[in-house]
Amino acid sequence: MSFDVQMPTSEEGLVSLLSKESSHILAGGTDLLVKIRLKRVIPKTIVSLRHLKGLDRIEDLGDKMRVGCRVTISELLNSEIISRHARILQMALRQIGSPQIRNRATLAGNIINASPAGDSIVAMVLSNASLSIGSANGERYERVVDFIRGPGVTTLSRGEFVKSITFEKTDVLFPQFHKVGQRNSMAISVASVGSLTSESEIRLAFGSVAPTVVVPIDACEYYSAEIDSFDEERFVELAMKCVTPIDDVRATAWYRTTVVRNLIHRTLKVWRKKGYNAV
Amino acid sequence: MKITLNVNGKLHDIDIDPGEYLLDVLRRIGYKSVRRSCNSASCGTCTVLLNGKPILSCSTFAASVDGQSIETVEGMSDGEKLHPIQEAILEEGGAQCGYCIPGLIMTGEALLRENIDPSDEEIKLALNGNICRCTGYEPQNRAIKKAAQVMRGELDE
Ligand SMILES: Cc1cc2nc3c(=O)[nH]c(=O)nc-3n(C[C@@H](O)[C@@H](O)[C@H](O)COP(=O)(O)OP(=O)(O)OC[C@H]3O[C@@H](n4cnc5c(N)ncnc54)[C@H](O)[C@@H]3O)c2cc1C
Ligand code: FES
Ligand code: FES
Numbered sequence: 001m002s003f004d005v006q007m008p009t010s011e012e013g014l015v016s017l018l019s020k021e022s023s024h025i026l027a028g029g030t031d032l033l034v035k036i037r038l039k040r041v042i043p044k045t046i047v048s049l050r051h052l053k054g055l056d057r058i059e060d061l062g063d064k065m066r067v068g069c070r071v072t073i074s075e076l077l078n079s080e081i082i083s084r085h086a087r088i089l090q091m092a093l094r095q096i097g098s099p100q101i102r103n104r105a106t107l108a109g110n111i112i113n114a115s116p117a118g119d120s121i122v123a124m125v126l127s128n129a130s131l132s133i134g135s136a137n138g139e140r141y142e143r144v145v146d147f148i149r150g151p152g153v154t155t156l157s158r159g160e161f162v163k164s165i166t167f168e169k170t171d172v173l174f175p176q177f178h179k180v181g182q183r184n185s186m187a188i189s190v191a192s193v194g195s196l197t198s199e200s201e202i203r204l205a206f207g208s209v210a211p212t213v214v215v216p217i218d219a220c221e222y223y224s225a226e227i228d229s230f231d232e233e234r235f236v237e238l239a240m241k242c243v244t245p246i247d248d249v250r251a252t253a254w255y256r257t258t259v260v261r262n263l264i265h266r267t268l269k270v271w272r273k274k275g276y277n278a279v
Numbered sequence: 280m281k282i283t284l285n286v287n288g289k290l291h292d293i294d295i296d297p298g299e300y301l302l303d304v305l306r307r308i309g310y311k312s313v314r315r316s317c318n319s320a321s322c323g324t325c326t327v328l329l330n331g332k333p334i335l336s337c338s339t340f341a342a343s344v345d346g347q348s349i350e351t352v353e354g355m356s357d358g359e360k361l362h363p364i365q366e367a368i369l370e371e372g373g374a375q376c377g378y379c380i381p382g383l384i385m386t387g388e389a390l391l392r393e394n395i396d397p398s399d400e401e402i403k404l405a406l407n408g409n410i411c412r413c414t415g416y417e418p419q420n421r422a423i424k425k426a427a428q429v430m431r432g433e434l435d436e
Binding site for chain 1 (some may be wrong): 411
């Protein structure tokens with residue numbers, strides 16, 4: 001393999017290296033190195049974030065939090081403010097890979113990889129996350145739901161990089177994350193359902209059942225509008241409208257559809273049984 | 280390019296290709312306990328400790344860990360005397376073909392440094408990235424539990 005590895009220390013240095021053809025950012029490398037091995041990515045320059053100054057903190061911004069692009073999943077799982085204010089993210093991150101993977105993988109990398117199965121993406125969409133994207137032209141901001149365009153496809157263009165992720169604290173909502181995989185933890189999900197619930201509001205997002213993580217907006221609106229005459233079957237039907245799974249090596253479309261349906265029922269059941277006092 | 284690695288406390292100045300993986304570099308300079316199976320971040324046999332934390336050397340560029348500290352199984356035993364985790368794995372039947380063992384021991388060691396009294400569930404979760412084709416995992420989980428007892432001084436070696 002012949003490519004160059006660069007380790008810029010400043011954002012200016014990083015941005016100028018990114019303007020080159022076939023240069024790729026290396027964060028934890030848990031996705032990128034596998035792709036290089038499979039020759040799905042053939043880099044000329046690898047730009048490592050290791051010596052970059054800053055962008056390595058988890059910050060409390062009042063009603064929001066900000067996570068720098070160098071923060072690893074292990075660091076987030078060990079963070080006091082994440083376990084207090086972003087339990088949905090914590091639940092999702094616990095499902096990712098093994099300790100070895102979590103010690104290297106970053107939250108930013110998981111989002112940028114834009115897998116329909118990306119566990120953190122479900123939590124980030126539920127927390128109304130947005131990204132700060134840097135380039136030679138300054139900075140732009142984009143919501144995660146708009147940033148991800150398809151499987152592995154984002155709006156990032158050459159010369160741009162993700163600086164940080166900002167998302168809402170969700171302490172007052174009851175979090176649930178249900179994932180069905182083939183084998184515990186190490187498996188990329190067959191289907192996942194994340195939710196944040198209160199008496200008057202539900203936020204739902206599904207992983208692995210469409211080309212991207214999806215939000216069943218009609219169902220969420222129905223929940224808030226029909227608090228007194230809530231019909232669970234109607235709710236599930238509305239939610240299933242955005243479920244368009246495929247057959248792949250991990251599961252058939254039929255199986256995925258059945259799993260999501262069951263997970264939606266389970267989500268409502270857990271919410272009714274526990275409320276958030278019981279957590 | 281030139282990098283420096285601290286492996287088990289010993290400094291190595293090494294000439295590497297920028298695209299070389301840590302696994303290949305470690306084996307090249309003699310740390311043959313570090314093993315390749317899947318080569319794609321899925322099995323854990325290539326696990327080493329980077330600054331005390333388990334990582335997968337098959338999926339880490341050597342260039343990106345320049346100047347840092349690596350630990351492998353070679354650094355675990357004290358001459359002829361095995362580390363308590365190694366001892367417990369032998370006693371509990373945690374090794375059959377043995378291929379997965381170096382990676383397993385490093386992951387187990389990192390766990391016990393953080394938590395010297397892990398529950399069964401915590402052991403299972405910590406080891407879920409270390410695949411073993413032979414033992415069915417139970418003897419390995421028992422071995423970690425037993426090694427922890429020895430290291431806490433509650434059980435004689
Ligand atoms: C065995 C195994 C199991 C896994 N299990 C799961 C699982 O259960 N659930 C799950 O969701 N994921 C899983 N993953 C994938 C998960 O590890 C990755 O998605 C990870 O979070 C990516 O982060 P990274 O830092 O390693 O990214 P890298 O591999 O370093 O980078 C990923 C991509 O993002 C780009 N990039 C990285 N940082 C930036 C930045 N700041 N700006 C611009 N571009 C950037 C890179 O160029 C690359 O294209 C698994 C992976 C493996 C190998
Ligand atoms: S060889 Fe590295 S994880 Fe399998
Ligand atoms: S003992 Fe054979 S793979 Fe674990």
